[in-house]
Structures are given as structure tokens and as C-alpha cells.
Amino acid sequence: MTTSPSPGLYVHIPFCSAICPYCDFAVTTGGSERRGRFIEALLAEIGRDRGSALDGWDPFDTVYLGGGTPSALPVDELGRLTAEIGRRLPLADRPVISMEANPEDVTSQTVAGWAQLGVDRLSLGIQSFDAVELAFLGRRHDPAQAVRAVELSLASGLTVSLDLIYGLPEQSPPAWQRNLERAVELEPHHISCYQLTVEPGTAFARRSRRGEWNAPGEDDLAELFFRTHEFLATAGYPAYEVSNFARGPRSQCGHNRKYWEGARYLGLGPSAHSFDGRSRWWNHSAEPVWRSVVEAGGNPEADRETLSxxxxxxxxxxxxxxxxxxxxxxxxxxxxxxxxxxxxxxxxxxxxxxxxxxxxxxxxxxxxxxxxxxxxxxxxxxxxxxxxxxxx
Ligand code: SF4
Structure with a gap:
């Protein structure tokens, strides 16, 4: 398969203020001391000698700060990361920098700080505009904070994407549609809609095992799925991928498109995956394990596979x-x-x-x-x- 001409760079920031009951990403909580050690280790991983691993790679034209919650790090620490990336890794002239943020971290100061660092695109973890649904999902923001975060981000001139989750137990189609309507009213550039799934090892999986989970039926989920696509297409957000909707091609997420189009990518930080067109490799998932290897000057790669x-x-x-x-x-x-x-x-x-x-x-x-x-x-x-x- 063809690869896009330029690869993408992914950086995983694993810290969150609390762990959401549905989340199965490589995430952790931790105070400022632990976060400080993490940053130092990440700087070391960015500057690590990769030998010939990137030979033949074009400069990265997208950088994606994901997690976890990158917005939970102080702006100046994020600035140290982006500066070190610019110094140590081959970047295109004007790479598109995307960052995930949670609404409770978005203020006029933080959003201005992120824009100053060169962040172009914010992906906001809104998930719902309904207070009961947000509480069920274990989120730390309320509907008013969600709206405010979108408004502040748009006012700063950034490209803004909203993440929403559907398929909550007993969520009716009209209730889900109210979330979509609220999202569209705010006029973001991009909306991602993910179906809630119960992943092994999560708090929701434990509730499900105890019989405390009233999962929506397949027909209900199908109705939510089709309603999402029809509503958003009519509202000017056609899908360009099964879960992703954009106002136009320029609002699409170029970094995520690389994954779908078979492009190369380099991942840094715990659990981050990399792909060179033939092989895939990934870092240790647990932050303390990843960090101790990096602190000792080692390669944090946990394993790799060559794809036939x-x-x-x-x-x-x-x-x-x-x-x-x-x-x-x-x-x-x-x-x-x-x-x-x-x-x-x-x-x-x-x-x-x-x-x-x-x-x-x-x-x-x-x-x-x-x-x-x-x-x-x-x-x-x-x-x-x-x-x-x-x-x-
Ligand atoms: S904020 Fe996002 S990454 Fe962090 S625990 Fe919740 S869902 Fe997972």
C-alpha cells in the first residue's frame, strides 16, 4: 500500500486527574513530583540516539500530543517538550500540532499559551453536554464548562474538535441527538463520536460482571449510529471516517488520517506505538516501567512485530x-x-x-x-x- 509522503509523530502523556470508568488507555494519576520525572524521561526519550531507525523517513509534518491528558501539564512544561522535539527530531517547516485537552483545563490563559507554543488543533474531551451522563462517565467537568471550553478554544483561533460518546445504558436516541445538536450549535470544525464499549479491566467491566450494566441492544446502537451520521451530514459535518466528521477537508485530522492511510509514525512515551511501513513496535505501557528504562539510558521498546x-x-x-x-x-x-x-x-x-x-x-x-x-x-x-x- 502507498504511504503518505510524510510521517507523523505521536507523544503520549499518560497523566489524568482521575481515571474514567470506561478508559482502557495507558493512563495514571500522579502529583507534580511524578509528572516532573516523567517530563525529564520524555525529554530523554526524544533525544535518544535512534541509530538508523529513521533513515529514509521524511520530516514529520504532524505532531500529536495525546494521552492521558496533555492539557493537565503546565504550559511551560509542554513548551519544553515541543522545543526539544523541534531541536532533536526532523520536522517539516510548519508541522500541524494537535493536542488533546479536557474542558476543565481550558482557560483563556492556557489556550493562549498552547496557541503560542504552536498548537494548531485542540481535541476536546467533551463526551456529553448532559450533567447526568457526564457524572455517569466519571468526567470532572459540567455542561457549562464544556460549552465554555469550546467557546474559548474557538475564540483563540485554533481548529477545534469535540469528542462525544454515545451508547450509554438507557440513553435514548432523542437524548443523544440533543448532544449532537448542542455540539453543532457551537460550530466546531470537527466532531468525533465514539460508541461506549466496556473494555476488560475497567471499572465499567467490573460493574458489568456484577450485573449492574444495562447495555443497549444492537438495534438501539444501530439506530444511534445511523442517526449520528444522518444528523451530522445534514448539519454540514459529513463523515470522512466511521467515527469522524468534519466541516470540510481542511478541518479533518491529518495526523489520524496517516494511521488510516498506512503512513509511517513514531510514538514516544509509555505505550506509544510506531510503524515504519513494515514493522510495528511499541513502548512499555506502565509509566514507571517505561520511565525506569529510559532513566537507565535504555530503549523503552517493549516488543515489535513484522507484519506480513x-x-x-x-x-x-x-x-x-x-x-x-x-x-x-x-x-x-x-x-x-x-x-x-x-x-x-x-x-x-x-x-x-x-x-x-x-x-x-x-x-x-x-x-x-x-x-x-x-x-x-x-x-x-x-x-x-x-x-x-x-x-x-
Ligand atoms: S480523561 Fe481521557 S485518557 Fe484520562 S482517564 Fe478519562 S478517558 Fe482516559
């Missing part, structure tokens, strides 16, 4: 089918489009009959229903190397 051509193709197909443009089979390395189409004639015809996708030349284009079932469709497609391909 077929595994890379499967990922490319899955990710492509999550986008309304679908995927161009001509971009699958080592596969002839006609060969893939011929081998999968029956599977693709069935998917088309079920209203899940259409075949347009060498392109597989999913419907909305197809995007919702992208993984299952991709797994049903037989991907075997074409004859005469030389291998990895």
Missing part, C-alpha cells in the same frame, strides 16, 4: 472500508486489483446485495452500513499474494 504482506493488506482494507471513499485496490502492495476482484467475486457480490458496498472500478466503496461492519467485511475478503510478487 497479507496482514498489512488486511489492515489497509479494514481501515479503507471505514472511510466513505473506500479503498483503492490499486494501492495494495503485492496484489493485482483484478486478481483480488476475481478471487472475491462471490463475497463482494453478496456484500453488494446486502447493501454494504459497491465495486467501482478498482475501488471498494462501503455504504454507511458497510462502514459499520468494515472489519467483518475485510475478514471475509481473501487476500493472497499475486503470482510473481517478489516478497517483502
Amino acid at each position: 504482506l497479507e496482514a498489512r493488506a488486511l489492515e489497509f482494507v479494514m481501515l479503507g472500508l471505514r472511510t466513505p471513499c473506500g479503498l483503492d485496490l490499486g494501492k495494495l502492495d503485492g496484489f493485482e486489483p483484478e486478481d483480488v476482484l476475481r478471487r472475491n467475486q462471490r463475497v463482494l457480490a453478496r456484500a453488494a446485495d446486502e447493501g454494504l458496498l459497491s465495486v467501482e472500478g478498482e475501488r471498494l466503496v462501503p455504504t454507511l452500513g458497510g462502514m459499520a461492519r468494515a472489519d467483518a467485511i475485510a475478514r471475509s475478503i481473501e487476500l493472497r499474494r499475486s503470482r510473481g510478487f517478489g516478497g517483502c
Whole structure:
């Protein structure tokens, strides 16, 4: 598959003021002393000698500060990070810097400080505009703070994205739609809508095991999903990925697009993943383990895998089918489009009959229903190397 010309840089900041009951990211709480040690370790990881690992990589044209809660760090500490990144890593002339922020951290001072550091894009963890839903999700902000955070961020001139969560137990379609309406009224550039899932090891999983969880049924979830896409498209936010909606191409998240398009990326910080087009590797997940390795001058990589051509193709197909443009089979390395189409004639015809996708030349284009079932469709497609391909 083709890679975009420039890779992206991801930096994981694992600290949060409390752990939300649904969260299964590599996150932790910790006071200023522990956060200070983390920053020093991250600076050391940024400056680490990578040997030839980045040989042949173009400069990074996107930087994504994610977490965790990057906005929980003081602005001057974030400034030390961005300065060190600029000094030690190859950056494009004007990389787009994105940062995740929680509403309770957004003030006119912090948002001005982030803009001064060169942050272009804020992804705000709003999740809901309803006080009861926010309390259920264990969030630390209220609806008024959510609105204020969006307004302050937009007033500062940043590109603003809102994260929302749907599919809460007993959440009715009208209740979810009120969240969407509130989001659209605020006129952000971008909205992400994620379905609440109960992940192993979370507080919600424990509640679920105790029988205290009234999960929405599949039909209810499907209704919320379709309502989300229809409402946002009508409101001027068409989907460009199954969970992501933007006012126009310039409002889309260029960094996240790299993941979907098979681009290279380097990840720094605990749990961060990297990909060079063929192999993927990832750092130790627990912050103390990651930090102790870095403090000792070591490589915090926990493990790596080399993806076979077929595994890379499967990922490319899955990710492509999550986008309304679908995927161009001509971009699958080592596969002839006609060969893939011929081998999968029956599977693709069935998917088309079920209203899940259409075949347009060498392109597989999913419907909305197809995007919702992208993984299952991709797994049903037989991907075997074409004859005469030389291998990895
Ligand atoms: S604020 Fe975000 S990253 Fe932190 S615990 Fe909550 S969901 Fe997870």
C-alpha cells in the first residue's frame, strides 16, 4: 500500500486527574513530583540516539500530543517538550500540532499559551453536554464548562474538535441527538463520536460482571449510529471516517488520517506505538516501567512485530472500508486489483446485495452500513499474494 509522503509523530502523556470508568488507555494519576520525572524521561526519550531507525523517513509534518491528558501539564512544561522535539527530531517547516485537552483545563490563559507554543488543533474531551451522563462517565467537568471550553478554544483561533460518546445504558436516541445538536450549535470544525464499549479491566467491566450494566441492544446502537451520521451530514459535518466528521477537508485530522492511510509514525512515551511501513513496535505501557528504562539510558521498546504482506493488506482494507471513499485496490502492495476482484467475486457480490458496498472500478466503496461492519467485511475478503510478487 502507498504511504503518505510524510510521517507523523505521536507523544503520549499518560497523566489524568482521575481515571474514567470506561478508559482502557495507558493512563495514571500522579502529583507534580511524578509528572516532573516523567517530563525529564520524555525529554530523554526524544533525544535518544535512534541509530538508523529513521533513515529514509521524511520530516514529520504532524505532531500529536495525546494521552492521558496533555492539557493537565503546565504550559511551560509542554513548551519544553515541543522545543526539544523541534531541536532533536526532523520536522517539516510548519508541522500541524494537535493536542488533546479536557474542558476543565481550558482557560483563556492556557489556550493562549498552547496557541503560542504552536498548537494548531485542540481535541476536546467533551463526551456529553448532559450533567447526568457526564457524572455517569466519571468526567470532572459540567455542561457549562464544556460549552465554555469550546467557546474559548474557538475564540483563540485554533481548529477545534469535540469528542462525544454515545451508547450509554438507557440513553435514548432523542437524548443523544440533543448532544449532537448542542455540539453543532457551537460550530466546531470537527466532531468525533465514539460508541461506549466496556473494555476488560475497567471499572465499567467490573460493574458489568456484577450485573449492574444495562447495555443497549444492537438495534438501539444501530439506530444511534445511523442517526449520528444522518444528523451530522445534514448539519454540514459529513463523515470522512466511521467515527469522524468534519466541516470540510481542511478541518479533518491529518495526523489520524496517516494511521488510516498506512503512513509511517513514531510514538514516544509509555505505550506509544510506531510503524515504519513494515514493522510495528511499541513502548512499555506502565509509566514507571517505561520511565525506569529510559532513566537507565535504555530503549523503552517493549516488543515489535513484522507484519506480513497479507496482514498489512488486511489492515489497509479494514481501515479503507471505514472511510466513505473506500479503498483503492490499486494501492495494495503485492496484489493485482483484478486478481483480488476475481478471487472475491462471490463475497463482494453478496456484500453488494446486502447493501454494504459497491465495486467501482478498482475501488471498494462501503455504504454507511458497510462502514459499520468494515472489519467483518475485510475478514471475509481473501487476500493472497499475486503470482510473481517478489516478497517483502
Ligand atoms: S480523561 Fe481521557 S485518557 Fe484520562 S482517564 Fe478519562 S478517558 Fe482516559
